[in-house]
Amino acid sequence: MATTAYVHVNLFNGQDDGFIPNSWLVVDNTTGRVTATGHGPTPNTDQVVDVADKFIMPGMINTHVHVDADANHTMDGPITETEVTLMALANLRQALQAGVTYVRNLGTGHDVDIKLRDAQQRYHFPAPGIVASGRLISSTGGNGDGPYHERNASYIVDSPDEMRRVVRQIIKNGADVVKVLVTGGVMSKGDDPRDVGFSAEELAVAVSEAHARRRKAVAHAQGTTGIQMALDAGFDSIEHGIYLNAEEARVMSERGVYLVPTLNAVESIVRDGRGHIPDYMVDKATTLSNAFFDNMRQAVALGVPMTTGTDAGTTFNDFGTGYWDELHLMVHKIGVSPQQTLYNATINGARLLGIDQDYGTLTVGKFADFIVLSASPLADIDAVREADKQVFQHGERKF
Ligand SMILES: [Zn+2]
Secondary structure: OOOOEEEEEEEOOOOOOOOOOEEEEEEEEEOOEEEEEEEOOOOOOOOOEEEEEEEEEEEEEEEOOOOOOOOOOOOOOOOOHHHHHHHHHHHHHHHHHHHHEEEEEEOOOOHHHHHHHHHOOOOOOOOOEEEEOOOEOOOOOOOOHHHHHHHHEEEEEHHHHHHHHHHHHHHHHHOOOOEEEEOOOOOOOOOOOOOOOOOOHHHHHHHHHHHHHEEEEEEOOOHHHHHHHHHHHHEEEEEEEEOOOOOHHHHHHHHOOEEEEOOHHHHHHHHHHEEEEEEHHHHHHHHHHHHHHHHHHHHHHOOOOOOOOOOOOOOOOOOHHHHHHHHHHHHOOOOOOHHHHHHHOOOOHHHHHHHOOOOOOOOOOOOOEEEEEEEOOOOOOHHHOOOOEEEEEEEEEOO
């Protein structure tokens, strides 16, 4: 068993608060898993890497991305499966280089996310690990019955029976999670975040069919009514949650339902959108952004568990800087402590993805997915922006 020790590390292991100085981390080079950690005198290993007091933390997880979407090209999404695949490969590479070692993809044309997830074993392209939803579920006229539909990225469902069949089909296609567009959204023309796309019965069927097959059900839910319906139906996470009220926040906190606020998806439109995308989108985002950030601050205060997901691929919200922006907004806009922000970006993400047996902390038995930074992100969360940070997956350096 050949092993490598990383020594002189300031280590945040994803489980205990703070970066512990003069730590070490031993990785089995064959399995890519952590075999020991500690601090003080260095253990005997085949190889020693002195990281010279740099800061090591678990690889970060982006719990909400769209690998087929082009953050810079605005409204013209890729159409053919080849274009979708090429875009996805570029986005995934950018994510990994930014320090994101796992993503949860929530809606992509041609099930390219599922296919790339499966191809990773055979073709070693640079990419984070992938939890894939394949195509998402919308109702007629709903948030996914627009450009996504044209890109073969959604199923349109209008009854409990259709819902049952489509959830089963999605899981047959190979999806790890089932994504339902419960409400309208910001980026679509014909609907509004407060619109609800499905009946309670349809939503209940979606959740029970997913759970019957050990899959989590993911709700895109922005308006208050839709969020409540998603919670009533038993969805495992609420995405966006723009008009989340205090009562709903308390329910999520009590039940441990994760909120993925995708702060940068809204912020990037408000900040950079004018003149580049249709005015109705910028107006919609600007109108709701104040209420949104207020509601997110309230959710933080009420202890709603969160993960770090960006909706990467939406307008001006790319797979690299967009993730760093999300961490910055968590700390500086909605009042999450830097320490909690790092937990949200690592172990909480792993729990939501259902991969916490293998990922999310740098503790014995888990895969050695980690990043090496020159400065502490606890002192300044923007330390994660370091352009030439080192990124490791399964103990192998990728960047
Ligand atoms: Zn999304």
